[in-house]
Amino acid sequence: xxxxxxxxxxxxxxxxVPLEEGKAGLYVCGLTVQSxxxxxxxxxxVNFDVLQRWLRVKGFDVTFIRNVTDIDDKIxxxxxxxxxxxxxxAYDMKRELDRAYAALNVAPPTYEPLATGHIPxxxxxxxxxxxxxxxxAAEDGSGDVYFDVRSWPxxxxxxxxxxxxxxxxxxxxxxxxxxxxxxxxxxxxxxxTEPETASWPSPWGRGRPGWHIECSAMAGKxxxxxxxxHGGGVDLRFPHHENEQAxxxxxxxxxxxxxxxxxxxxxxxxxxxxSLGNSLTIPAVLEKYRGIELRYYVVAxxxxxxxxxxxxALDEAAVGFRRIESFLDRAGVTEAGELPAAFVAAxxxxxxxxxxxxxxxxxxxxxxxxxxxxxxxxxxxxxxxxLGLHPADPAWGGSGGDDQQLTDAVDALVAGLLDQxxxxxxxxxxxxxxxxxxxxxxxxxxxxxxPDGPKWSLA
RNA sequence: GGUGGGUUGGCCGAGAGGCGAGGCAACGGACUGCAAAUCCGUGUACACGGGUUCAAAUCCCGUACCCACCUCCA
Numbered sequence: 001x002x003x004x005x006x007x008x009x010x011x012x013x014x015x016x017v018p019l020e021e022g023k024a025g026l027y028v029c030g031l032t033v034q035s036x037x038x039x040x041x042x043x044x045x046v047n048f049d050v051l052q053r054w055l056r057v058k059g060f061d062v063t064f065i066r067n068v069t070d071i072d073d074k075i076x077x078x079x080x081x082x083x084x085x086x087x088x089x090a091y092d093m094k095r096e097l098d099r100a101y102a103a104l105n106v107a108p109p110t111y112e113p114l115a116t117g118h119i120p121x122x123x124x125x126x127x128x129x130x131x132x133x134x135x136x137a138a139e140d141g142s143g144d145v146y147f148d149v150r151s152w153p154x155x156x157x158x159x160x161x162x163x164x165x166x167x168x169x170x171x172x173x174x175x176x177x178x179x180x181x182x183x184x185x186x187x188x189x190x191x192x193t194e195p196e197t198a199s200w201p202s203p204w205g206r207g208r209p210g211w212h213i214e215c216s217a218m219a220g221k222x223x224x225x226x227x228x229x230h231g232g233g234v235d236l237r238f239p240h241h242e243n244e245q246a247x248x249x250x251x252x253x254x255x256x257x258x259x260x261x262x263x264x265x266x267x268x269x270x271x272x273x274x275s276l277g278n279s280l281t282i283p284a285v286l287e288k289y290r291g292i293e294l295r296y297y298v299v300a301x302x303x304x305x306x307x308x309x310x311x312x313a314l315d316e317a318a319v320g321f322r323r324i325e326s327f328l329d330r331a332g333v334t335e336a337g338e339l340p341a342a343f344v345a346a347x348x349x350x351x352x353x354x355x356x357x358x359x360x361x362x363x364x365x366x367x368x369x370x371x372x373x374x375x376x377x378x379x380x381x382x383x384x385x386x387l388g389l390h391p392a393d394p395a396w397g398g399s400g401g402d403d404q405q406l407t408d409a410v411d412a413l414v415a416g417l418l419d420q421x422x423x424x425x426x427x428x429x430x431x432x433x434x435x436x437x438x439x440x441x442x443x444x445x446x447x448x449x450x451p452d453g454p455k456w457s458l459a
Numbered sequence: 460g461g462u463g464g465g466u467u468g469g470c471c472g473a474g475a476g477g478c479g480a481g482g483c484a485a486c487g488g489a490c491u492g493c494a495a496a497u498c499c500g501u502g503u504a505c506a507c508g509g510g511u512u513c514a515a516a517u518c519c520c521g522u523a524c525c526c527a528c529c530u531c532c533a
Contacts, residue, residue, distance in 0.1 A: 011463090031533070044533040074531060156462095159528080165461040166529055211531085233533030238462080240532090262533070263464085266526080300482080301472070306465070306526075313471050316483045323482090326496075354473045358481035368497055430492055437494085448495045455496095 003058050006350045008259040013350050018228050024060040025227035027219040032069040033093035036281040037100045040265045044233050047262045047303040049106045054347050065222045066109040071116050100282035103291040105388045105395040113218045119200045121217040122209045126185045134250040138176030143188020143205040149181045152250050159238045184210035212243040230256035265307045293318040299387050300357050327364045337378025414456050
């Protein structure tokens, strides 16, 4: 079966046909490392991680590039406000981001390039644009270089907008621009307000790259002039992706064949931002929920649907996921089996994770009914693996030596109490039996009677 | 002003012309000494008003409300 995906550029679900058979080149806009990652940031990472995994399942040799923007206006202004070097802030936040990705089992991309590591590539690309007549150095002596929007007739094609209907970009002094919609490829160093460490030499004097040029340069370097899929959050469609595409095509590169955009996670109807406080940063959420539960919550919604985040919904998702885990515990299977056809069909249909998750639950129910749950458990494990939700994945931290020791110790203590309870039950002294169970429960441990005898678990 | 998206049962969340995705909660039943877990059953949902059709939550027209992007943003 062919994988189909919704292409934002054409606004329709299309068969995925790679440029080169058996290979898939994927570029996703990562984060600007200027503050702690929150749930919304991670949704993008998880969504594209699922895409990457699915392409691999489909047999593609995937090259996945996800960049990190480590220099921009905000990083500079925040670092200055915090009284530390901008590169220190960027590096710290990058490490924080890596921790968040690891906590959610987001597999690393093939390569994760930093903007500041690709200044020469960007300069080269800007020079090409100037030669081709699509960019110009500002005539006001600022050292800025702009993309000439009027020189590129198809500007606006990605988001179906006419140039004259757009509002002007406000990221630079408009006096240096030929058209207010022209955007910066290169920003001249402002000696009075910016540190010299945030500037690099260029044919136009010291300066730093504009935001959009980095992705064009890095996608070109690692994936070539033409590649398959470009992804990012919906907010990036304009101006970022529109500009990327214009730049790259104006430089003679075909660029991306498909565009994918993930929707928002909102809180109280508004998109997440620092103004809502820090309650939804990944470290904060992980104090109350396991990474696997958060990931399940994200994966259970379709990537193009808005998700209204709430702790109630996250609770609910966690409860549902534990049902899957408890089935797996009971089945005691560790080998992944085959993927059910319905699951494959759901995933092939533009990564239909909601329908895929429904298949997951259907399989769990069948397994709970079956005399031998093993084959069903094998299927469940295979599906979870594709979604990055395999409970035994070492990414979740597993049970360390200390944990195992602790479990053994508790097991020994509880076993003694359960023996007493068994004796009481045998004597039909249910009052005593229940009292023992209540005592155990007050310590935070639940007891269940199963055909194989009583079992305990943390409540 | 331009562009795009949304409004589904108590809640979360799919679907996109015709059998009520799935989950959570609730209720009834089975099982249990009682529970738990599990299984079975129970819902007459698709913003509003028109229309097309044998058939519409799904298509068309209109209305209302919400959101995003057009400035940095996943």
